[in-house]
Amino acid sequence: MSSPVAARFVGSAVHRKEDRRLLTGHGQYVADASAPRMVHAAFLRSEHAKARLNSVNIEAALSAPGVVAVYLWSDFHEKFGEAWHAMLGQELVVPPPLAIMDVRYVGDPIALVIAESRALAEDACGLIEVDYEAEQATVDYATAAADGNVVHAAWGLPSNVMVDMPFTPMSPDLDETFNSVQHVVETTIIQNRYLCVPMETRGVLASWVPGLEELDLIVSTQSVHETRNFFARYLGLDEGAVRVSARDVGGGFGQKMFVFREECAVVLATKLLGRPVKWIEDRLENLTSAGHSRNELGKVRMAISADGIIEAITVDHVADVGAYTPCPAVMDPTLLPGPYRIPRLGFSTQMVWTNTMGKAAYRGPWMFETTAREMAIDIAARQIGMDPAELRRRNLLSLAELPFTSPGGKVFQEITPLETLEQALGMLGYEEFRKEQAEAREQGRWLGVGICVYVEPTSMEQATLGTEGATIRIDSNGKVVAYLSTSSHGQSVETTMAQIIADDLGVAYDDVTVVQGDTQSTPYGPGTGGSRTAVIAGGAAHDAAVAVRDKVLAIAAHMMEAAPEDLQIAEGVIAVRGTPDRSLTMKEVATQAYTNAHTLPGDVGSGLEATIRFKPTRFPTWSNATHVCVVEIDPDTFIPRILRYIVSEDCGKMINPQVVEGQIFGGVVQGLGGVLYEDFRYDPDGNPQTTTFLDYLLPTTGETPLIEIGHIESVSTTNPGGFKGMGEGGAIGAHAAVANAVGDALAHLGVNVTSTPLGPEDIFQLVQASQKERA
Amino acid sequence: MNDRTRVRLTVNGHAEQVEVEPRAILADVLRDNLGLTGTHLACEHGVCGACTVLIDGEAARSCLVFAVQAEGASITTVEGIAPDGGLSPVQEAMRDCHGLQCGFCTPGIVVSMTAYLNTHPNPSDADLKEAMSGNLCRCTGYQGILAAARQAADRMNASS
Ligand code: FES
Numbered sequence: 025m026s027s028p029v030a031a032r033f034v035g036s037a038v039h040r041k042e043d044r045r046l047l048t049g050h051g052q053y054v055a056d057a058s059a060p061r062m063v064h065a066a067f068l069r070s071e072h073a074k075a076r077l078n079s080v081n082i083e084a085a086l087s088a089p090g091v092v093a094v095y096l097w098s099d100f101h102e103k104f105g106e107a108w109h110a111m112l113g114q115e116l117v118v119p120p121p122l123a124i125m126d127v128r129y130v131g132d133p134i135a136l137v138i139a140e141s142r143a144l145a146e147d148a149c150g151l152i153e154v155d156y157e158a159e160q161a162t163v164d165y166a167t168a169a170a171d172g173n174v175v176h177a178a179w180g181l182p183s184n185v186m187v188d189m190p191f192t193p194m195s196p197d198l199d200e201t202f203n204s205v206q207h208v209v210e211t212t213i214i215q216n217r218y219l220c221v222p223m224e225t226r227g228v229l230a231s232w233v234p235g236l237e238e239l240d241l242i243v244s245t246q247s248v249h250e251t252r253n254f255f256a257r258y259l260g261l262d263e264g265a266v267r268v269s270a271r272d273v274g275g276g277f278g279q280k281m282f283v284f285r286e287e288c289a290v291v292l293a294t295k296l297l298g299r300p301v302k303w304i305e306d307r308l309e310n311l312t313s314a315g316h317s318r319n320e321l322g323k324v325r326m327a328i329s330a331d332g333i334i335e336a337i338t339v340d341h342v343a344d345v346g347a348y349t350p351c352p353a354v355m356d357p358t359l360l361p362g363p364y365r366i367p368r369l370g371f372s373t374q375m376v377w378t379n380t381m382g383k384a385a386y387r388g389p390w391m392f393e394t395t396a397r398e399m400a401i402d403i404a405a406r407q408i409g410m411d412p413a414e415l416r417r418r419n420l421l422s423l424a425e426l427p428f429t430s431p432g433g434k435v436f437q438e439i440t441p442l443e444t445l446e447q448a449l450g451m452l453g454y455e456e457f458r459k460e461q462a463e464a465r466e467q468g469r470w471l472g473v474g475i476c477v478y479v480e481p482t483s484m485e486q487a488t489l490g491t492e493g494a495t496i497r498i499d500s501n502g503k504v505v506a507y508l509s510t511s512s513h514g515q516s517v518e519t520t521m522a523q524i525i526a527d528d529l530g531v532a533y534d535d536v537t538v539v540q541g542d543t544q545s546t547p548y549g550p551g552t553g554g555s556r557t558a559v560i561a562g563g564a565a566h567d568a569a570v571a572v573r574d575k576v577l578a579i580a581a582h583m584m585e586a587a588p589e590d591l592q593i594a595e596g597v598i599a600v601r602g603t604p605d606r607s608l609t610m611k612e613v614a615t616q617a618y619t620n621a622h623t624l625p626g627d628v629g630s631g632l633e634a635t636i637r638f639k640p641t642r643f644p645t646w647s648n649a650t651h652v653c654v655v656e657i658d659p660d661t662f663i664p665r666i667l668r669y670i671v672s673e674d675c676g677k678m679i680n681p682q683v684v685e686g687q688i689f690g691g692v693v694q695g696l697g698g699v700l701y702e703d704f705r706y707d708p709d710g711n712p713q714t715t716t717f718l719d720y721l722l723p724t725t726g727e728t729p730l731i732e733i734g735h736i737e738s739v740s741t742t743n744p745g746g747f748k749g750m751g752e753g754g755a756i757g758a759h760a761a762v763a764n765a766v767g768d769a770l771a772h773l774g775v776n777v778t779s780t781p782l783g784p785e786d787i788f789q790l791v792q793a794s795q796k797e798r799a
Numbered sequence: 800m801n802d803r804t805r806v807r808l809t810v811n812g813h814a815e816q817v818e819v820e821p822r823a824i825l826a827d828v829l830r831d832n833l834g835l836t837g838t839h840l841a842c843e844h845g846v847c848g849a850c851t852v853l854i855d856g857e858a859a860r861s862c863l864v865f866a867v868q869a870e871g872a873s874i875t876t877v878e879g880i881a882p883d884g885g886l887s888p889v890q891e892a893m894r895d896c897h898g899l900q901c902g903f904c905t906p907g908i909v910v911s912m913t914a915y916l917n918t919h920p921n922p923s924d925a926d927l928k929e930a931m932s933g934n935l936c937r938c939t940g941y942q943g944i945l946a947a948a949r950q951a952a953d954r955m956n957a958s959s
């Protein structure tokens with residue numbers, strides 16, 4: 025049977041539904057919300073990386089103008105219950121809302137001041153006297169495991185090691201292979217600490233209504249439902265007594281996936297006060313206290329045959345999780361071989377605590393496997409005297425040889441690694457570039473090209489992540505409302521989901537309204553993150569729309585005395601195929617369903633609404649891309665400048681090409697920022713050094729290159745639309761591509777680039793060191 | 800907090816009077832006293848540009864201006880950029896070119912771009928890059944923003 029509808033919107037760059045309100049200043053972010061009798065919160069935070077709290081004197085603060093309350097740990101003690109997220113498990117508890125007896129990083133919250141305005145709350149913070157007894161902090165994660173200064177000594181922990189997984193060979197003949205191959209390459213790759221930095225900081229407006237015994241939260245979050253479930257457990261309430269909403273969220277990138285201790289403190293404050301409490305974080309807090317990311321290193325070894333076949337790869341990996349980690353997401357070592365035909369793998373992993381801000385998820389949280397492998401491949405290519413593109417070409421998987429099971433147990437299908445490499449190299453004109461580079465070197469110009477190829481596990485299944493839900497309803501006027509489980513924070517979800525739904529129902533895109541980010545009206549969802557919306561929420565939207573369409577057709581068939589399979593829907597009109605004069609509008613069908621349901625036979629009268637949960641046919645849904653970057657480094661100032669940036673990507677069928685490209689652009693600029701401009705630094709005592717936008721440098725239009733994108737489409741079979749996730753890829757691929765380009769530009773000077781950041785000062789140091797070595 | 804000062808402003812064409820503390824910044828007064836929450840604060844230290852408004856036609860960072868300094872001034876916020884119920888050429892171009900994702904930086908981008916194009920009718924691409932370099936955006940990688948600036952410049956030129 026042919027489909028009763030024809031796709032019109034999926035695949036096209038329709039205007040975004042979000043844009044009108046956001047462009048005219050009518051977005052609704054948490055800072056824009058208020059409530060009657062609302063008061064404002066500010067935190068007093070630790071100035072020491074590690075110290076005992078001998079005393080905290082709040083008397084002056086309590087009598088300061090406008091102050092309503094000042095809370096310490098003792099006020100919150102025993103006022104809350106379980107503090108864990110379903111996605112992370114019960115073991116990983118959110119740290120106490122305020123410091124108990126000691127502080128463990130600069131920014132550790134000590135007191136919460138509630139006042140009639142934010143300015144008055146901040147004034148009163150300045151009146152709190154803290155008597156610290158400073159202790160030696162542990163800051164360098166590379167040496168933290170052996171450091172006798174234990175971050176969590178107060179908990180009686182013996183060392184700074186949180187997780188220690190000894191070396192695990194995934195292939196029995198690993199040693200043999202390293203002993204017998206032509207080339208063994210060994211290099212230690214270090215990725216610097218950089219952060220999500222959403223332009224909207226964290227924030228929450230928490231209202232406990234005494235008498236009603238309900239908690240209402242408006243919060244800047246990537247997951248309203250998990251926030252609701254968390255606080256129901258935290259306060260021992262039924263989930264139905266907690267409402268969490270977030271209409272507009274100003275970016276998250278992983279940071280806002282989980283509940284933070286600050287939000288816990290604000291919720292406890294509203295509960296104790298019985299007044300709405302609002303906390304809007306400032307930028308200093310966001311940079312120092314809202315979760316830090318990357319900051320991992322790995323000693324990579326590769327066994328390579330005489331003809332450039334990579335026979336084995338191993339890594340000894342260390343990750344910094346800071347003092348308290350909101351989400352200990354570090355590299356996935358089983359992904360280390362990436363989209364290559366590498367048959368053997370081994371790895372060890374160590375996660376260590378330091379007296380710094382804790383690890384948070386950030387766009388591709390497992391991505392150090394890509395950075396480590398791709399930077400090591402460039403080192404290897406140079407060592408064995410092969411062009412880095414050629415070394416990749418000889419080892420990359422291509423679509424025709426899939427499925428392929430990697431030594432890490434990943435089953436790859438429907439990806440195009442070699443195909444994207446060739447497309448990206450073609451877009452650059454790789455051979456010509458090599459000639460141009462050689463000529464430029466003659467003239468004393470330092471040009472370099474960097475490549476990064478990766479595979480991205482999207483729409484993963486862990487814990488809560490396997491499904492999304494959609495409720496779709498045709499309203500009494502024949503218009504469509506979709507209630508989705510998503511929590512969009514910039515991903516254009518209202519737009520892309522409406523495109524899918526409009527096509528499946530045969531209605532106009534403008535006739536679909538999408539509601540999300542409100543636990544009171546939408547089905548449960550684990551949150552928007554992990555590149556899962558197109559695949560999983562898209563599947564739910566599709567299935568629910570089809571279910572509603574069947575109801576429309578059944579009612580229309582009854583009304584027109586036709587068979588449902590003889591009907592088609594186009595532009596909101598249901599007609600009998602081949603007899604266009606026999607037709608009904610969606611509104612006529614809706615009127616029948618809402619106001620005359622009793623005249624319909626059997627279950628045809630069961631309304632125009634359906635709720636579906638969707639689960640992909642398998643996990644994950646793989647997507648892939650190749651990034652190619654060209655840089656020029658000024659030999660006098662050592663300033664690197666990106667001349668070209670090319671991405672060839674395969675995210676399957678695109679719902680909206682403009683949205684896909686927007687996601688890639690944003691991810692790439694975050695990734696290149698992390699190499700060239702962004703670097704969160706502590707001094708050896710654990711004092712943050714980059715606490716404003718004047719020190720923590722985000723890329724601007726001035727530094728950002730034009731990004732060129734090529735698409736390859738291998739359709740996914742995990743979901744009805746053929747989509748693949750792609751929200752994180754840009755940020756995954758850019759780091760190694762840019763670092764490798766800098767490395768290539770400096771290679772003729774004998775420099776090996778194995779660590780980031782790579783600002784002018786870093787490049788200067790590398791060049792100096794190699795000149796010294798050569799002299 | 801009792802010594803408040805009266806400030807008179809014209810905001811988006813409406814005469815307004817507010818009683819403010821001397822230390823109140825213009826952004827807070829627009830948002831909290833006048834309910835114009837389109838103006839966003841993303842750093843409060845003058846770097847990100849999210850809080851940009853027009854003061855007597857010129858772009859200014861409202862997190863760095865005390866409300867009392869704006870006495871007698873005419874302010875345009877993002878809410879006042881659009882013609883009634885519609886979108887300005889800059890706003891249309893931002894929508895056409897996908898110049899926004901989460902939308903948090905967007906009010907500052909719209910106001911800065913409008914101010915620049917009002918006074919620079921024939922910008923080169925390099926001029927536009929330079930002109931927009933004072934506004935941070937974490938979502939878009941600036942590709943759509945620069946494309947929008949180009950489109951808006953060309954359309955405003957064609958229609959003038
Ligand atoms: S909030 Fe004013 S410049 Fe950032």
Ligand code: FES
Pocket residue numbers: 223274275514898899900901902903904905935936937938939
């Ligand atoms: S659109 Fe999100 S910060 Fe610019």
